[in-house]
Amino acid sequence: MKRSPGGRLFDGFNIAFLVAAAAVTLFPLYYVFAVSFTDPTEYIAKRGFVLFPQHWTLDSYRYLLSTSTFTRATLVSVFLASVGTALSLIVTSALAYGLSRKRLMGRRAIMLMILFTLLFNPGLIPPYLLVRDLGLIDSLWSLILPVLTSGWYVALMRSFFDGIPPELEESGVIDGSSDIGVFFRIVLPLSMPALAAFGLFYAVAYWNTFFTAVLYINDNAKWPLQLVLQNMLIDSSTQAGGSAAAEMMAEQQIPPETLKMAAVVIATLPIVCVYPFLQKHFAKGVMLGSVKG
């Protein structure tokens, strides 16, 4: 298409605006990154104005990874993200697959039961009392079981499975597989794009587990990463308290900010690492069945 001068002017402005928007998005992340590598004395000397640190140093990281609080919390989060995601994917896809098979009696009733949970939310206290009565307080299962699946994901995944033709099942049945065998050996391998998308969403949600841990985990040896982060980042700056972080900082000369930002970088790293590989899937995951086409 021929481009008019006005069109080219518009293109120029458009690119400039979008690049600026990307820069505004990226700047805080870059700044966190820069601060985390800054030499503590330099950070103090420049009163926090360190766009380009003169001396890059790994001191904050070294210190952080040597504390048992931080490494233990990282392990807890890794456990949640791996075990939780695996369980969530299995339960969600098995339920969604079953509901997509028309021969399942009662599928309409089950679907309605699931959809109703999207409309009415009993609030905070009844689930808390349930978890307490189940004896799950201070157990890591309290961070997985109550959020194992969601009506949204079941509905989205079901409409994905609706597209799998029954002929495939039949071929599995002829080979002597049960429904379970068909599901694991035929359906799931065919559903890798959907599993990747939902896996990403679940993994991020488990990795970012914060509020359920505030509710259900009192024992700070079992705190996930986000809760330790909150303690480091927030309690010590604007609120009183912040015992764990304050202790960590009192022991060492490293000023809070560089240490805090190293913690932020470590907590962000897994997300940034898997992001490029899964990016092509997640738009599809959001769209599954929502906008037709």
Add this chain to the structure above:
Amino acid sequence: MSARAKAAAGHPAQRAAAPSRNAVLSRLRRDKYLYALVAPGVLFFLLFKYVPMWGVVISFQEYSPYMGVLHSKWVGFEQFARFFSDRDFGTLFRNTMAISLLNLIFFFPLPVLLSLLLNELRNAYVKKWIQSIVYLPHFLSWVIVAGISFLLLSQSSGIINQLLVSLGFGKYDFLTNEHSFWALLTAQTIWKETGWGTIIFLAAIAGVDPQLYEAAKMDGAGRLRQAWHVTLPGIRSVVVILLILRLGHVMDVGFEQVFLMMNGAVSDVADVFETYVYRLGIQQGQFSFSTAVGLFKSVVGLILVIGANRLAKRYGEEGIY
């Protein structure tokens, strides 16, 4: 999703009229492994979604953990009456509405605008990069967003305040300022979610009939006019649906964000229903009272969502269920 869901759910031919008991049993037996696949998920919904729904009955009691739900004293609507006559009620309602509506006014249009601009970008490579960058903050936790906010905005060493000082302005108290607290929350939401919000609009734009653009071009429409007369009307229904759905969730402001950004100085403007329930219920153990507050919020939410869905359907759309 609903068109397909409905089409799939409503196959009358599949549901044989009143099958005999034997037929039911034999179908159950035939499909037993299919039921085994469904069972864990169904159990999950029954246990973790429906048991708590039943648990809201304690808002009509003077619940005591020692007596349990079965033996606690019933008090009718006393907890609700206490809440509605409480001074906190007005503050909580105001804060919830203010935060929600500011989001609606300042945040909601931005993903639409951003996707229109992204759509006009000719260079697919640049477009992909910009998309990757603006989607990213969506995946960060609110703890991290709060931490970054503190780093950037702190009065003593925040880089924004350093910048203000070097430009000759005074320092601004971003984090503990009652007057700008709502703006701070809105700005965070804009940073975190604007990019992610474009996904759905970009998909809708991709679905606009290319012939319409050809026709507009023949009529001499430039790019801006095409965007205005073709793209925007093409995604109007998606925008309207999302707007209506957002209105249905006007009582939900996102607990974690407020909880993390709240501090003593801003508690008057920051306290919302969710944080109030947490404080009184979990921290102070007033289970019945805080369940009543939560139930009030949920019932209003339920009415709003159902109303919003009706509205969407009246608009000639499918709604969500």
